[in-house]
Amino acid sequence: MPKDSGIGASSKRREDVRFLTGAGNYTDDINAHGQAHVYFLRSDIAHGRINSINTSAAEAMPGVVKVFTGKDFEGVGGMPCGWEVTDRHGAPMQEPPHPILAQGKVRHVGDPIAAVVADSLEQARDAAEAIEVDLDELPAVLDMKAAAQEGATLVHDDLKNNICYDWHLGEEDNDKINGIFANAAHVTTLDLVNNRLVANPMEPRVALAEYSRGTDEYTLYTTSQNPHVIRLLMCAFVLGLPEHKVRVVAPDVGGGFGTKIFHYAEEAFCTFAAKACNRPVKWTSSRSEAFMSDAQGRDHVSTIELALDADNNFIALRTNTYANLGAYLSTFSSSVPTWLHGTLMAGNYKTPVIQVNVKAMFTNTVPVDAYRGAGRPEATYQLERVIDKAARELGVDPIALRRQNFVTQFPYDTPVALTYDTGDYHGTMDKLEAAADIAGFAARRTESEAKGKLRGLGINCYIEACGIAPSNIVGMLGARAGLYDAATVRVNATGSISVMVGAHSHGQGHETAFPQVVADMIGIDESMVEIVHGDTSKIPFGMGTYGSRSLAVCGSAMVRATEKVIDKAKKIAAHLLEASEADIELKDGQFSVAGTDKSVAWGDVTLTAYVPHNFPLEVEPGLEETAFYDPANFTYPAGAYACEVEVDPETGKVSIEAFTAADDFGNIINPMIVDGQVHGGIGQGIGQALLENCAYDENGQLLSASFMDYAMPRADDVPFYGVDHSSQTPCTHNPLGVKGCGEAGAIGSPPAVVNAVLDALNSGGKAIDHIDMPVSPSRVWTAMNS
Amino acid sequence: MYNFEFEKPSTIADAVAALGAEDAQALGGGQTLIPTLKQRLASPSALVSLSGIAEMIGVCVEDDGSVAIGGATPHAVVAREAASSYPALAALAGQIGDPAVRNRGTIGGSVANNDPAACYPAGVLGSGATIVTNTREIAADDFFEGMFSTALEEGEIITQVRFPVPQAACYEKFLQPASRFALVGVYVARFADGVRVAVTGASEDGVFRWSEAEAALSKEFRADALMDLKINPMNMIGDLHGSKEYRAHLVSVMTKRAVSACL
């Protein structure tokens, strides 16, 4: 029976009322009295040496408050990187400075050179046009393999080369792995590109900073997934401000997808300039600026090799990847191609020997960092594409080949550093086969062929490591932060509850799902619980929302804090009921004495906590508890996806006819929200697979710098999805048994789509091994005709 | 945007007068011009809006059966009001952009702009329409002079476009995946005295007539008549969304589909 409230109920998303009726409060909706506006003069070339910048004409323009250049920030820190990766020889990664405004050189189109603060944005822009910048253009470093060669032009002159790190995970013994490959019954090799993406949240980035001379306090309103992380990084590493004098607020945020995790130069600039100008300073990114200043995603070039024995068992896997970091290290960029990617190369399979090699490269492009899935889509894509190719080469059923190699015993230690706690990959695949009617595919293919279309079926499995992360483990791996989270449960006198959570909600539906948990634990109506988030002055602390961690980590902190509240409330109830605390039971919002009909209501207990006339003397008044939760392990959501496409052989156009997802997310709090997360993730994955392509020309100019050329998925590009979440193996180490669902769709769908297209083309008699994403009509047609 | 004056006259004469000012520019629906201004790629001294000129808005059928569309008529109005008099053209208008673009963007603006991937130029050239301006009438064959270039003089405005109505016509548009303009669009119109085929999206010279296809189809109006015809990829556009060869191939496919749809 579906429940109508509490854990497991599809409660309607309460936040949608304000989002859908235009009543949200986004950063750009906030205006401070007397605010000035900043316009960033950005580089229009990819690589150049700055000889001089003359701002005197600009300073004399109407409305101009102050013009800033890199010189103004010489005494200030640069943008920090939050993760130090150690290379294969044990040396730390090369970590070049990342100034707020360019110093000495510009390194990508969009790199900010100067900033004009003026009364109005148009005045700031007028003045920016009057700034004279004398630049010597340098050759742009773009191709990663060429950039890794000795003698290549350097993006950062002070580094020894363009390689941030050359990293390795898994099998150390090259002779051993070479031997396995040499003696394998079959080896499948595949070269592939994981295309660069622009996240494009609907709301562009915005920052508004205020400074009070009276109190020496700052407030920064910003479009962030993690306001405490921004405060910590900006205060400790960039501006050197005391944290207690800085409040960071991330109000309603219109989508993040990873790109709003990072601390950006514009945020630090506005905070710095608010004091320097003694006026609030506001920046609202235009969409064009977003294309050249928001951290971008993916951009890996890989070669993957899979060795199989004569019985089609996977015996070894080796991958070599060039990962593009862009011109500078963004906040978490270094972790994405390494610990969020290499560790996932085992996938759902018991391959005993795995070796992962990654060269991370600096190029004259926009910095690259986490984007929905972050490293895990890149791993899944490589693995699931090479398995699909192997199945075709061997003439075996791709589902059977996967099943044969599934991990079936848990816990399972992979050769790439993870321990999967639980899962049921066969069970999940059974669900997929039923939900997607795999058995009926042949008949559907015949129907498509009758219309002159090629039909293909693509299968994909994925596993992800979510709920990041155990702080002690990530600390060992180079993280410069802990990845716990926190919640304060504040019970008001009349029994309603405010829960201050560290996880930020920017579309995920926390404001609905989190109260379901607390209300369920106490047995009160969900409407009595409200979530407060996104303001460092209100919440205890928070590492924020990314990596599908909010419920698994912050939700666990919330459960712990609620348990503490209940424990204390039981003490008060025991006092009121003149019973022993051990005999008090809480059910449906009533505290009762076990085995009697004596009870007292939740509201009476909470009122007593704040009006403690008749109160246990050893207990403190009030009812508010905080808990920090640091997970013991990652969580491991896993699933199996099926995509069916039709290809028009005349034009190469691919249309997605059906998409089915069977996911195991462990326990589910709100099935409707989980379905929505999966729908959105698949939509983005289809976007990556068929449409999205962030491309630079040979001079480092962005070819897809607007929606005229960067193709976002639209409603008619995606089908009605089938989703099945009934395969549930609860996480073994967090109190809710939840695993996280936010990224699954984006991780699991691109290989399913590409596998389907190749299946269709091969069914039409074309022996085509691979087409790089986006699998556009033109690329399909070209593959079919070459 | 840079500052500019704004005028909204109610007659063609007043509009022409206002456009006499130095660097004044006509504003149709603003769907191309406003984004250009926002990016500071143009700095007109004045914008003269044509959307308040009643005589330039609407669709009517003339005595000779031709369909006359006012130069400031939005695409959505054409999609609706030409649906019975010239269904193929109405269908073309109904495929431009999204509802917001169709409710603002105008036929005059589209034709004057002559974007190499725009739809209307194919419909206008494929129909052999006449572009009527405040000073003269220009045959479609003489109007389009290559990408973003037309026979219009400075300050000259398109007041009407007059379409002869063919026996059968169809516009086949293959979408550029991002902009959803035409990656290739082909307009085929069959008249009693011959067939016209106009191609947009494909060529570096903008909209063009595919004369070999016209000759073959005028002899025999069947998709198969195009079997042996190929477009030379040399002058085709090659970009992120499709190579020259792909576009040349799509011209054939879309032409065949348009012909089949006419039958």
Ligand SMILES: Cc1cc2nc3c(=O)[nH]c(=O)nc-3n(C[C@H](O)[C@H](O)[C@H](O)COP(=O)(O)OP(=O)(O)OC[C@H]3O[C@@H](n4cnc5c(N)ncnc54)[C@H](O)[C@@H]3O)c2cc1C
């Ligand atoms: C999101 C989007 C999607 C689009 N998709 C398509 C599509 O699929 N197919 C397509 O064909 N187009 C598409 N367009 C373009 C759209 O059709 C525009 O309306 C059209 O190109 C310009 O018309 P306008 O009336 O908006 O002209 P404006 O932008 O106002 O003006 C454009 C130019 O024409 C001049 N001008 C305007 N009216 C006249 C006139 N009567 N006489 C002389 N000069 C004039 C102006 O001075 C200016 O130079 C799209 C636009 C957008 C924003």
